[in-house]
Amino acid sequence: MTDHHLIETPGAHPVGIVGAGLIGLGWAALFVHRGHLVHAHDPDQDVLAGLPQAIETAIAEIEAVDGPRRAGGRLQCFSGLCEAVNGCAYVQENAPERLPLKSRVLAEIAESAAQDAVIGSSTTSFTARELGEGQARPEQIIVAHPYNPPHLIPLVEIGGAGEDYKPAINFAWRFFRALGKEPVHIRLPARGHIANRLSAALFREAVHIVSEGVASVEDVDRAIVHGPGLRWATAGPFLNYHLGAGRGGLAAYLDHLGPAQEARWADLGDPKLDDETKKLLVSGMNETSGGADIAQLSGERAERLAAIRLALAGKS
Amino acid sequence: MTDHHLIETPGAHPVGIVGAGLIGLGWAALFVHRGHLVHAHDPDQDVLAGLPQAIETAIAEIEAVDGPRRAGGRLQCFSGLCEAVNGCAYVQENAPERLPLKSRVLAEIAESAAQDAVIGSSTTSFTARELGEGQARPEQIIVAHPYNPPHLIPLVEIGGAGEDYKPAINFAWRFFRALGKEPVHIRLPARGHIANRLSAALFREAVHIVSEGVASVEDVDRAIVHGPGLRWATAGPFLNYHLGAGRGGLAAYLDHLGPAQEARWADLGDPKLDDETKKLLVSGMNETSGGADIAQLSGERAERLAAIRLALAGKS
The missing domain is CATH 1.10.1040.10 (N-(1-d-carboxylethyl)-l-norvaline Dehydrogenase; domain 2)
Incomplete structure (x- = not known):
């Protein structure tokens, strides 16, 4: 399993970021600060070009609260989604809040990430059940909803849609704990989570x-x-x-x-x-x-x- | 007007406390810490006997946040309500949340306090309109609801029941501001205030x-x-x-x-x-x-x- 390695040796395996607007940027900054190798993709080339500088500002805000960044953290930007998430054991999806778009992006991520990857969606509006509709392996796609801004507020709400999601939820719980986040468990899909x-x-x-x-x-x-x-x-x-x-x-x-x-x-x-x-x-x-x-x-x-x-x- | 004097020279004029349970105790500690002469009454002799020591503990908690107590603050305990509030320009009422009891206590306070005294009730459950029913001068009796514990949480919600209450509300606003509290105005009586x-x-x-x-x-x-x-x-x-x-x-x-x-x-x-x-x-x-x-x-x-x-x- 790659997931243990991801938590234990964060700099050695990439974490994926798909969508690098305000939320994706916050996540990327957090992951880099915690020593992860981050592979980021955004369809907007300007957003992607500005990302390296933008996360430095956000990392400085994290450092003011959580202390200096851990060694090994760095950001690589990819104009292609597949290249970005290729081999990632965890991918954080931050696409706009439109279900057909999110569904398509999630399917693309699942196709290119590691076979047993966990894909966490920052979705505010949709439940894990909705995200999983029509996906090949719905049980690998969970809600991992941050509270804005993701790099400064500890809360992250994670949830699946049934027993099949247990491995993904367990992994996400350990992953976010290791990041110093405060995960809570959405036991049943609910509009607006908790x-x-x-x-x-x-x-x-x-x-x-x-x-x-x-x-x-x-x-x-x-x-x-x-x-x-x-x-x-x-x-x-x-x-x-x-x-x-x-x-x-x-x-x-x-x-x-x-x-x-x-x-x-x-x-x-x-x-x-x-x-x-x-x-x-x-x-x-x-x-x-x-x-x-x-x-x-x-x-x-x-x-x-x-x-x-x-x-x-x-x-x- | 005694009210200006009360705010400008806090140690020279008494502030009344009627009811010295947890809420009344918190208020008493705050008033003493801010340099007021506090006249406290509780019908329970044991509560009253324990008050001087209890407020010292609470004052130590205030000092940890707001710094050392101001000079001139002190507590005097009275077994009679009338003696306690006699001549007070402001009285904080903290009787149990039963309307007939509160009404009786408020009427007794109004009878013995200064003619133009403002009486603030710590009531959680009742509105200024309910408190004023059957009172000789309802417009002197306002809601002055703290958020527990009163000596540590800055919020105090003050409210009357119409235009006639304006002088009392204005006085309370200045009084609580001078204490370093954060008053908010309940413009219309509402169950549970704000x-x-x-x-x-x-x-x-x-x-x-x-x-x-x-x-x-x-x-x-x-x-x-x-x-x-x-x-x-x-x-x-x-x-x-x-x-x-x-x-x-x-x-x-x-x-x-x-x-x-x-x-x-x-x-x-x-x-x-x-x-x-x-x-x-x-x-x-x-x-x-x-x-x-x-x-x-x-x-x-x-x-x-x-x-x-x-x-x-x-x-x-």
Whole structure:
């Protein structure tokens, strides 16, 4: 099996990257930083030509959090998909989110990668079941969904579509663990996987609160950042309730405060993103950001993220 | 007006604390740390007797994040409510979450505090409208809801029930700002205010994901901590989408990805906290925590929280 070798001697065997937009670039930077030989392909020659310099910027961001890059990591760019993935035991696919396109790209990868290769898709929208339709060996194609940006956020959600996927899932789990990522297992295919379902649930109520006039866009954001967001960076929702009910833990919480929780659920909204609502949200966002440049706001967020990750290192 | 004096010379005028359980204790510690003279009352003599020592522990936790306590802060305990709040320009009420009890306590506070005092209720469950029912001057009684623990989490949600509440809201906003808290304004009374509505929305989908078998309790918690939680400690939900759509910002996000967001909303679950579900969640939590002591887990979470708050200081 090549997979052991890939994990144990990362620089000796290539990891494939297909699609080198923002997500593929983040993955490539991470793999190189961790000492892997990365074979990257993108159909856009300009994207491919800019990749070597772009990943250096991203690697510098990784180094600020995770320390110096490991020896042996390097990037090779290929204008042909087949040459890029030829012999790769793991390939990360980052094609645009259109199922027919993804299906075609995944089939091409499977044809040229190692026989027992695992192909992880960065897909946000599709499940492993959908990705596997019409593929020769669907059980080698799994969801491996990062949380943006992939080189700085530890989460990766991996999932197959049944028992046949176990070897691929097991390999991916070990592979991502060895990279220092935090894999979670999507046990059953679900629209939006795990994190984006939870984010969507929160966002729906955020939109509801603003559209009902309960709070401004700015105050909803500030409430999250200075309240629950701080808590969720230290403990997940279940652990927070487990720790919020004294000695009885989650069982006591659910018994005593479950009815209050259900009453809150019943009161949550079901807004629509119609034109009026969109206008309200955008005007609220403009007030909040005071016209600040998106690149600047993004840089400030990245700085805060790096500071938090450094602060938490060794404390998880 | 006494309120200016309270903010400008904090040690010279008392701030009242009524109810000195976990929430009241956190508030008392924060006020003392910020240099206020705190007059505290609790009907339970044992709670009151233990308060001076308990707030020292909490103040040490504050000092680890916010630096040394300001001069002039001190605690005085009163077995009578009227003596405690007598002459106070601000009183924080932390009685148990039963409306008739809270109403009675709030009326007693209003009778003995300064004529134009502002009374902030730590209530989780009730709105300013409910708290004001039957009160002589409802517009002096506002929601001032902390996020637990009040001495370490910056958020405080303040809200009234109409135009008449403006002076009280304005005062509370300045008072909490001067304390270094992060107030947000609940513009219209709403069950669960802002943060707990958003948390409830996320928790509902977390319960749904576990009860459908999509992921384990442990992996839901890990997905949040290593993914969206990290992001929400650096930026709120609206800013995250604003920064996730390139130069077009939130408007572009809503136009391009709004339909995908709505499709996800349509797929979210509506679970019930019935016995079977509660059993599943508790057994998942037990697996996750591996039987670890609640006090120990809680201490570790507090350590991570302090590390994050320190890392973010000066970066917001």
